[in-house]
Amino acid sequence: MGIRAVVWDVDDTLFDYTAADRAGMRAHLAAEGLLERYGSAERALALWREVTEAQWARYAAGEVTFQGQRRDRVRVFLGEELGDAGADAWFDRYVAHYETAWALFPDVLPVLDALAASHRHAVLSNSSLHVQDRKLRVLGVHDRFEAILCAAELGVSKPEAGAFHAACAALRLAPDQVAYVGDHPLIDGRGAADAGLLSVWIDRHGVDGRGAADAGLLSVWIDRHGVYTADDAAAGPHRIASLAELPALLGADTRFGARPTFR
Known part of the structure; x- marks a missing residue:
């Protein structure tokens, strides 16, 4: 599927x-x-x-x-x-x-726009709903997500499989129909892969890692600040340097990056 x-x-x-x-x-x-x-x-x-x-x-x-x-x-x-x-x-x-310093990464809105028609979207955070719900509203992206789930209310945190499965259940999809994108190679990356979701690694700084493909899964993880070593990271054969590459990686039918045809 x-x-x-x-x-x-x-x-x-x-x-x-x-x-x-x-x-x-x-x-x-x-x-x-x-x-x-x-x-x-x-x-x-x-x-x-x-x-x-x-x-x-x-x-x-x-x-x-x-x-x-x-x-x-x-x-x-x-x-x-x-x-x-x-x-x-x-x-x-x-x-x-x-x-006062809150901001999205610059590649976020373009990728959400590109994937809006082809994929459904949700949030799974280890924070609280009170904090993240308000944050997403202030940042102007709250309405992009069908579901916003947080550990404080779920009673289970990433990397436990139950947290990832709760997000899948909220979308009424099987884990193998869901991709998870996060920045922590173990809490997010290995946790999502072990729970049966597709893991994706965004390597903005050219940091090599060992893949979440231990389980034969595609791995995409964010190491924006070079915090994690290769030994810490879940590895994979596929790697992206920007979220602009995510639609192609997911096989989405989009015109992401195409020049506008209107005048």
Whole structure:
């Protein structure tokens, strides 16, 4: 039957989370008078990223709630035993700066337009519906997706097969009729492949990897910032450098990239 739908990750796949997070935290630390505390802005941003990844992993493993990981990110980063109200207030001030930097990657709208007639679309994120629903509305793409599923409400997170199968069930399609595009080679890539979905790897920086084709599947993963090594990445014989290549990879009947015929 072929691939009939594409399920998308959001952060660092459709939405440039890393750039927005860095810009937002830099502005927040400046407003809070904290940049000098960490020696330099780069050291502060690197620490924030490290703390974020560690606390997000705890949330994904079910060790803490979504709001709890936000509070713990603040406490660990500041090295202070703040109460819940204090941690929430500090994080909310950061979010105000972070949201001003929200943006889609430039290749997102063109590929969604190109695949609109040929494929159905949904979102599967390890975040919460409250956060991602609003984000997609602000970014102007909410109506592009038939379903938006998030781990906080599902009760199961990627890379568990149940998360991917929930997205397939929402579309009423079998896993082998669904492609999944995400940025993390293990949580997204290996998880989707193990769940029986088509995995796709977008390699924007020419980083070689080992394929999710361990299971004979096509692999497309995003390594926008060179974070993952070849040993970490799920490998595959097919690789794209831009989402502009995705329609051809899926065999979509589109005129993506064609010159307009109107005057």
